[in-house]
Amino acid sequence: MNVxxxxxxxxxxxxxxxxxxxxxxxxxxxxxxxGDSANVSAAASNVYPHTPYQMxxxxxxxxxxHAGFQTGNYADTILHVHQNSYRLHAIILSRSPLLAHLMSxxxxxxxxxVIFLQLDHEPEVTQEAFAIALGYLYSSVSIxxxxxxxxxxxxxxxxxxxxxxxxxxxAYETCRRSISVETITEWxxxxxxxxxxxxxxxxxxxxLTSVFAQYAARLREDVFHFLVxxxxxxxQVHSAAVSESGTSQGHTSRDTLLQIFSRVPFDMFKAAVESxxxxxxx
Numbered sequence: 496m497n498v499x500x501x502x503x504x505x506x507x508x509x510x511x512x513x514x515x516x517x518x519x520x521x522x523x524x525x526x527x528x529x530g531d532s533a534n535v536s537a538a539a540s541n542v543y544p545h546t547p548y549q550m551x552x553x554x555x556x557x558x559x560x561h562a563g564f565q566t567g568n569y570a571d572t573i574l575h576v577h578q579n580s581y582r583l584h585a586i587i588l589s590r591s592p593l594l595a596h597l598m599s600x601x602x603x604x605x606x607x608x609v610i611f612l613q614l615d616h617e618p619e620v621t622q623e624a625f626a627i628a629l630g631y632l633y634s635s636v637s638i639x640x641x642x643x644x645x646x647x648x649x650x651x652x653x654x655x656x657x658x659x660x661x662x663x664x665x666a667y668e669t670c671r672r673s674i675s676v677e678t679i680t681e682w683x684x685x686x687x688x689x690x691x692x693x694x695x696x697x698x699x700x701x702x703l704t705s706v707f708a709q710y711a712a713r714l715r716e717d718v719f720h721f722l723v724x725x726x727x728x729x730x731q732v733h734s735a736a737v738s739e740s741g742t743s744q745g746h747t748s749r750d751t752l753l754q755i756f757s758r759v760p761f762d763m764f765k766a767a768v769e770s771x772x773x774x775x776x777x
Contacts, residue, residue: 560634576612577622592657624648643673687760723773
């Protein structure tokens with residue numbers, strides 16, 4: 496991308512697709528994420544037609560997202576991050592406390608302000624996730640791009656940029672719902688890097704999760720609840736379920752439980768087995 500080109504360039508902003516597949520709108524990219532809420536919204540719009548000013552506001556937001564964020568037309572600010580350059584707009588970026596600070600502390604020598612954001616120390620903030628969070632400054636349609644695979648990165652990016660509680664809340668809920676037997680190993684690796692409240696010293700590895708702020712502790716609690724309550728119920732390892740399902744299936748379920756718990760950090764393992772809600776029978 497030639498960031499020195501005309502500010503009304505029609506090329507896609509950031510990288511080749513700015514978090515989107517070329518030619519695919521955010522609405523169609525992940526329409527299933529909204530589930531019933533999308534149907535409810537559609538039904539409500541039939542019963543309560545949009546007023547002219549609502550339609551006008553939606554058209555403005557759509558224009559800002561497409562012409563402003565996706566193509567970077569009439570940009571006054573260049574943001575360099577993740578080896579990418581984004582042609583953006585200062586008035587929109589000022590919604591983010593972090594970007595507002597960068598703009599206010601970066602000298603402006605030419606016609607366009609140039610700011611740099613180093614994310615080498617924030618590995619959780621992926622290129623795709625940052626693009627989604629950045630797009631959210633322009634329009635909430637960016638939320639439709641959140642999936643279980645990128646939700647944690649979006650949560651990290653949203654917390655980093657600041658000022659986007661709704662995006663962070665949606666990404667957090669997507670993370671919470673994604674905790675399962677298939678993904679628990681990855682989540683255990685994540686929570687192992689989160690300092691517990693009893694930790695006196697925080698190492699470099701644990702600092703990597705500090706970007707999540709209060710969501711780090713909440714995700715740790717969610718993983719703990721999954722281990723203590725959801726996992727035994729899912730595997731049906733309590734004594735009554737094992738006797739009804741048969742010896743072979745019971746052994747398989749217990750083996751799976753043991754394999755998962757063998758990866759649990761010691762402090763969490765100790766708290767889990769001592770929890771009165773952890774019922775697996777004998």
